[in-house]
Structure formats: C-alpha cells, structure tokens
Amino acid sequence: MRILVTGGAGFIGSHLVDKLMEKEKSEVIVADNYFTGSKDNLKKWIGHPRFELIRHDISRPLFVEVDQIYHLACPASPIFYKYNSVKTIKTNVMGTLNMLGLAKRLRARILFTSTSEVYGDPLEHPQKETYWGNVNPI
Incomplete structure (x- = not known):
C-alpha cells in the first residue's frame, strides 16, 4: 500500500509520518512545500x-499513485491569513480540490483534517x- 501525507513536514503531519513508518509496512510519500513545515x-x-x-505545493496538481491520502496541508493560523492570504486560501481551496480529485x-x-479555526x-x-x-459544525 502507498500512502500520501500532504503537509507531512508540519508538526502534526510529521508525527503521523512517524506512526505510519513505525506501525505500517506501507510506502509513505510526503508532499510539502515547507511554508510552515520543516524538512x-x-x-x-x-x-x-x-x-x-516531495517538495510540492498542493495548490498545483500532484501526480502520484497512492491508495490512501492523509490531507494535512493547511497553513491555518490567522497570522498566515493576515500576511499571506492568497497563498493560504489557494492551499486550502485548490489544494483540497486537487487532493479530492x-x-x-x-x-x-x-482523510481530510481541519483546524480549530472552524469553531471561531x-x-x-x-x-x-x-x-x-x-459555530456548531453538526
């Protein structure tokens, strides 16, 4: 099995990668542009x-063959919306559309993760x- 983790160089993503590499026998592919994460x-x-x-910005299509996708790429902090709003929105909207496609x-x-920002x-x-x-999401 091949697993893609977007945002895998971030805090949560890198810990998920650790668990997948330790517990799974699958191949793990990380796609990250290092906007908020670190190699x-x-x-x-x-x-x-x-x-x-793979150093990749998911606001552009990604062509890999995988069985599972963990989509964690999301510069979610309000500071990113303030100082780099276009890149942040492109990552969240186009990146998610690309991963769903x-x-x-x-x-x-x-698996699409979200942020605490959805709660206001x-x-x-x-x-x-x-x-x-x-905000009650249910």
Missing part, C-alpha cells in the same frame, strides 16, 4: 526505502473536547 521534522526517514519526500481518480481513501473565536481557553465554539 528537519522528517530527517530520520530520509533515505529509508519505504519513504519518499486525486482520490477520485485513483479511488483512494482520503473561542470563549474559553484551553478548549475541552466537548466545547462547540461559536
């Missing part, structure tokens, strides 16, 4: 026969898992 987060896997790292074309399973400006800090925020 250093993946250095222990570079050169491993089941690991491939890839999944459809390959009949791959896709929280009234409590830190937020508990039961906190709905200012």
Whole structure:
C-alpha cells in the first residue's frame, strides 16, 4: 500500500509520518512545500526505502499513485491569513480540490483534517473536547 501525507513536514503531519513508518509496512510519500513545515521534522526517514519526500505545493496538481491520502496541508493560523492570504486560501481551496480529485481518480481513501479555526473565536481557553465554539459544525 502507498500512502500520501500532504503537509507531512508540519508538526502534526510529521508525527503521523512517524506512526505510519513505525506501525505500517506501507510506502509513505510526503508532499510539502515547507511554508510552515520543516524538512528537519522528517530527517530520520530520509533515505529509508519505504519513504519518499516531495517538495510540492498542493495548490498545483500532484501526480502520484497512492491508495490512501492523509490531507494535512493547511497553513491555518490567522497570522498566515493576515500576511499571506492568497497563498493560504489557494492551499486550502485548490489544494483540497486537487487532493479530492486525486482520490477520485485513483479511488483512494482520503482523510481530510481541519483546524480549530472552524469553531471561531473561542470563549474559553484551553478548549475541552466537548466545547462547540461559536459555530456548531453538526
């Protein structure tokens, strides 16, 4: 099985890659443009026969053959919307469309992660898992 992790050089993505490489026997492909992530987060896997790292901006189509996609590429912090709004929106909108299109074309399973930004400006800090925020997504 081949697994694609977008945003795999980021904090959450790199930890997911660690678990996939440790627990799975699958090939893991990471696509990241290092806008918010770092290649250093993946250095222990570079050169491993089941690991491939691709520097790629997912706002452009990606042509790889995979069975599963974990889509974590998303510069979600409000600071990115403020200082680089076009790139942030392109990554979130076009990147997600590209990953959904890839999944459809390959009949791959896709897991799309989100951010706490969907809940709006929280009234409590830190937020508990039961906190709905200012937006109820259900």
